[in-house]
Amino acid sequence: MPHIDRLNPYLLGPVTIRAPRMALLAYDAEPPLAEGEGExxxxxxxxxxxRMTGQPIDLKHSLRALNRQRNDPYNGQNRFRLVMTDADGREWSGGWTVPKVDTDGDQWVLTGASDSLSTRVDGPATGESGAESRFLIPRNHSASVIFRRFVRSDAEGGGSCAVRTIDVLGIPVRFAFDSETNVLSISAAHTPALPAHAAENWFGEPLRILFGQLVFPRLVERRFPDGRSMLWVRESPAWTSDSTWTALLSDDRLTNDSDFFDLYAGLLTLVSRDGGWESHTITTFYEEVIQSAQGSRWVMALTLASSIEGLARRLVPEGTLRTDADQAAIDSLVAHIEQWEGASRLRDAAKATVKRADAISVQRALYTLADERVGTKPQVTSWKKIRNSVMHGRLVSPYSSEEDDQIIIDLAGLLRALTREVARRALVSSLSSGAARNREILCIEHVPLIACNPTQS
Known part of the structure; x- marks a missing residue:
């Protein structure tokens, strides 16, 4: 049984863990803020x-630690770490927190919010390491239909289920979908290209882009070769219908599994190659667009226009010159301007303008990409219209109209087209470099039900 299955009782709330031993830790080598018991x-x-009821080990130190956090709240290290031992003797970490402390009475009462729950599990050495992330998929969302069709998880047929494996950078990435609980599992072995400590977060980034939702893993396992595993229960934001229109994968592609997995592979390749700890820049664009869907139309327009500009610069980097650029002529004109003896600020402004005269602007880059069928010219025209107004403080009408709605639709379509092109180039690059020998490995593995049913305990 996978270690991560031990977390199945904590998949959904409400669940209470009673802890006979609980403590809030300060800096390393310092006494705890307080120790006691709680839930x-x-x-x-x-x-x-x-909620913890307890006493400070060193009152003077505890008061100093609380004041340290209050006086410098932007220093994350001044927060406290929640640790506890449950009734069965299992040790847990509740992550970082800033407690509310009630010092009235014989004992302190400390309450607050936490951002995760984690524990360590030991097992026999396997020599294998890797990561697995499990996601809650709402039943009423089209993503549920997609995974039922594309992963083809089926508990029938002699107690077995189907698993889909795709190739990303030459690495098998495994999808399993439990149609009973609507939990999606994505896992892969540890490799330099997909290190376990990063892949556990990377797996969710393409899903946020594809579905236009804040998709983050609910359960996570980071597995080590010596048999140890770190397990997490994490916050899983709610999916909302407000942001459905931001999804890269539109409803008319619900029968095209190759398109879905090609896009996922391209996006995961892009994310892993840049190798950041935080969300990839393109993922961040989508996170902002998703959240802007719950704001005003002006906020949506601003966020879409800015994200499109960022994606365009990903495809055509700043400083790229036009094909008809004449660098010698530019250098000659700059040299001529330098000889002018007028005001230096005017001379410098003229030089700067000449130097970038043959550089490809974002607008020209978008029209060039449209000529290559990456987006359309009407979409670029809508971007130009909205960008030049919203970026300079002109409000967008808060009311819906055919003309204004079409602009938003055009911007969303252009964002999708640019994202698809970025993903396509990442996938083509990985194939041409030999990182993946096959365009996609599509295989159905028949395994015991317990291995692909995330809620089987």
């Missing part, structure tokens, strides 16, 4: 809370 509650998929 840790998984309130919902989006909220963790705790």
């Amino acid at each position: 840790f509650e998984i309130v919902s998929e989006r909220e963790f809370r705790y």
Whole structure:
């Protein structure tokens, strides 16, 4: 049984863990803020809370630590770490927190919110390491239909289920979908291209872009070769219909599994190659667009226009010259301007203008990409219209109209087209470099039900 299955009881809230031993830790080598007993509650998929009753080990130190955090709240290291031992003797970490402290009475009462729940599990050495992330997929969302069709998870047929494996950078990435609980599992072995500590987060980034939702893993396992595993229960934001229109994968592609997995592979390749700890820049664009869907139309227009500009610069980097650029002529004109003896600020402004005269602007880059069928010219025209107005403080009408709605639709379409092109280039680059020998490995593995059913305990 995979270690991560031990977390199945904590998949959904509310769940309460009673802890005979609980402590809030300060800096390393310092006494705890307080020790005692309490409860840790998984309130919902989006909220963790705790309540501890106890005493400070060193009152003077505890007061100093609390004041340290209050006086410098932007220093994350001034927060406290929640640790506890449950009634069965299992040790847990509740992550970072800033407690509310009630010092009235004989004992302190410390309450607050936490951002995760984690524990360590030991097992026999396997020599294998890797990562697995499990995601809650709402039943009423088209993503549920996609995974039922594309992963073809089926508990029938002699107690077995189907698993889909694709190739990303030459590495098998495994998808399993439990149609009973609507939990999606994505996993891969540890490699330099997909290191386990990063892949556990990377797996969700293409899903955020593809579905236009804040898709983050609910359960995570980081597996080590010596048999140890680190396990996490994490916050899983709610999916909302407000941001459905931001999805890269539109509803008319629900029968095209190759398109879905090509896009996923291209996006995961892009994310892994840049190798950041935080979300990839393109993922961040989508996170902002998704959240802007719950704001005003002006906020949506601003966010879409800025994200499009960022994606365009990904495809045509700043400083790229036109094909008809004449560098010798530019240098000659700059030299001529330098001889002018007028005001230096005017001379410098003229030089700067000449130097970038043959550089490809974002607008020209978008029209060039449209000529290559990456987006359309009407979409670029809508971007030009909205960008030049919203970036200079002109408000967008808060009311819906055919003309204004079409502009938003054009901007969303252009964002999708640019993202698809970025993903396509990343996938083509990985194939041409030999990182993946096959365009896609499509295989159905028949494994015991317990291995692909995330809720089987």
